[in-house]
Amino acid sequence: MTLDLARWQFAVTTVYHFLFVPLTIGLSALVAGMQTAWVRTGDERYLRMTKFWGKLFLINFAMGVVTGIVQEFQFGMNWSDYSRFVGDIFGAPLAIEGLLAFFLESTFLGLWIFGWDRLPKRVHLACIWLASIGTMLSAYFILAANSWMQHPVGHIVNDATGRAELTDFGAVLTNSTAVGAFLHTITACFLTAGVFVLAISAWHLGKGRHTDTMRPSIRLALVTTLIAAIGTVVTGDLQARLMTEQQPMKMAAAEALYDTVAPASFSLFTVGTLDGSQELFSVRVPRVLSFMATGSFDGRVEGIDDLQAAAEQTYGPGDYRPNIPVSYWTFRLMIGFGVLAGLIAAAGLWFTRRRARRPVPRWFYPAALATLVTPFAANSVGWIFTEMGRQPWLVFGVLRTADGVSPEVGTASVLTSLIVFTLLYGLLAVVDGVLMVRYAKAGPPPPASSDDSAVGSDEPRPLAVAY
Template sequence: MDLDIVGLSRLQFAATAMYHFLFVPLTLGLSIMLAIMETVYVMTKRPVWRQMTKFWGTLFGINFAIGVATGIVMEFQFGMNWSYYSHYVGDIFGAPLAIEGLMAFFLEATLVGLFFFGWERLSKVKHLLVTWFMALGTNFSALWILIANGWMQNPTGAALNPQTMRMEVTSFADVLFNPVAQAKFVHTVSAGYTVAAIFVLGVSAWYLLKGRHIDLARRSMTVAASFGLAASLSVVVLGDESGYLSGEHQSMKLAAIEAMWDTQPAPASFTAIGFPDQEARETHYAVHIPWVMGLIGTRSLTTEIPGINNLVEQAKGRIANGIIAYDVLEDIRALGHQPIPDELRARFEAHSGDLGHALLLKRYVDDPRQATAEHIEKAAWDTVPQVAPLFWTFRIMVGLGFFFILLTAVFFWYSARHRLHNVPRWLLHVAVWTIPLPWIAAECGWFVAEFGRQPWAIEGILPVAVAVSNLSASTVLLTLLGFVAIYTVLIVVEMKLMFKAVRNGPHLDAQDREEVQTSPYALPQHTPASAS
């Protein structure tokens, strides 16, 4: 990636987004797990479940606060670094973000306060309802953000107004029920649940290794193992759905992930491992698994998946068609506020679907109509993202996903057989060291989704190179360094607070002690005096 204004703007948004997403998945998953734990507490009246809810709730609160602080900045970047993007698609992209803020985030933030300060002020059932609504609010926030992002991947329910040069909503229902957005939502949320489950599993394993808070750790491990197994299985199933939709709506991304340079006979094989060479346009030492890619990408045995070279040839045709749309658009803009003749409007609508491909030429010429065959060739190859990073990142993500299934399945087996007290110490160590891996998998997922969309800010409509603000590279570089510094400090603060909370363990307030003393279900707290 060239470190010009476009490259630096991409790098800045990627850095802030990936920093922010370090906090989001844990918030998503812990919110649901808190609701599950408190439900068990209300149903069984066992004090240990109340302690569990409050302890994991403390970790949730730390993560939530830092996540909010890192997320607010991203929305301002659309206006600061991507002003033409905001002008071009703001009418559509802004609506889900506004709804997220007004409906989901305010609900979530308000109920977070009630969750922490309502234990002694609300009845058990009312506080349980607060916890469940807090969890729903957290997931609703993700829904609206992913509807906006899904529209960037598959722009539907909108059309360009040639007089205002703005995309306008034609069907909000199509934006809302965009199949790519819905698949991204369930896939991302399931990944967040897996992150939280592995986190709870790992921390619980650490307590068991230290011989501290045994009752809390074993019950937390039971919840985490079952919840994590279901979530990790869902991630794989929903990832298959995302692969199918990529084949339908983002063929170049799918071809780049697979390093498929030429169209294969159906059903296409899956490249388990290989070494993509973008200059030579081939994959060295590739190991193929027959049929798998065809089934993932098309769910059939007869439909072909186009290769990169074939898609580039298609892009050349779309660029040529887009130049016609650009020429008609200039005629329309010359009319000013006069009505557009029907013939001119019909010509524009016939070619407008490829206008975005003509805008790829803006990287080489100011007026796409002046482009040469060489310019068109370069612009067509610009539609190919960097293959090797996508190829390997995708396989790291998938490999980790199957490892999480295996790990949670093993702990689920121990839990179902009531043998958590017999878990080998080496397996507990594995659980502890696995804690950071779901974050790596989640970041890999976002990298594949966003890097694979290049060079498009809006798939097929607006290239990244056209979407940026008119800023100097030094200005963007300075703010990038500032954001990295601030976010790094926030991550260090979060980790210190989380480590401190885990080391201290659950805190028993007056009501906790009273319930422990009076409850017939109370169990002895296996906490050494030195740890207390």
């Protein structure tokens, strides 16, 4: 019971925190691009775009910081045995993330916030770019730590102390799983930011408001979303092959494939028994799973039953299967939501092309607004699949989840903290939603008057435009 509650608590806080992370990473780069366009062209529309989207970025960044702090404490609270076992390895990339990457992004973000009209224009622009780079570095170091749990490298297990000890930090940072996860995550971040800008721009354009800034915003969003959607497909294909090589049970669970077959088909939709052990009805595409798993349409994909038997021989008696229905559906929902966002972007680019003979269809703007949910849903179910598909392992092949929970923390304590965090995060969700909707509806700042034409020159000036 305590183990299940601890897992639920970590899942609630992690999924909620990860709602903000991809948007922060992707939107920081888009805002930096908008400011770059203003610096290069002097077009005030780009300055107004920078300030509008930058304000939404800052709200999101603040919420991400607040919700991320809780995760750090959970390692010592609910997962002390895990922290004791992997602290020598897991702590290194997290320490670098905190001391280097987070300080980089927070320091230069602070300079960007308070440096309007105090710093030379190009110096101020460099601040937002450095802050954006800092967010990406933070992502890499955190993903390196998580990827070690998926594919542990560069370590030995000291039987005397019962702890994993780091032997090759370079191997941890260059872990193939970390590289693949980073590429897939970054493209997902740009997909999230692109859809975010797309949805809000579409809302304003549908009402005929702020067209001078929302038209270039929606074009930028459409291009970003489509390129990022293609990128997620390519990097996801890379990850699928790494997953098949390193965690074959996760790939088998993603397809609910019980028998080893060659070639293997990919099911678009399956109805099975509640425990996922039997298939009742399925719509399949021949050979696609073989290509996803091996890069060959004739490739052999191992089934759950054979992998379970092999795991029992290697690790001893036990159930080494993850939750099959959860793995199956989260894998498909992740793909489906991402593809849907890409299709909306492709349609939007066609409707808004320069030589379009007809106006944008009336249905497109509401559809683009509704698309806002797709990248956040894809990110959430993607991480659920990544973590639950690894079960029953906390560190794959090394430490089981049941062996990582804190032995001295009782069920009542975990249940109380779970309820408190859930209610607190629910309150934060309301606050964040109210702030985001209020400032998104307000739109960009009005054009500067003729007296403000010198704002943003290369010479430092007293603060004239408050953020």
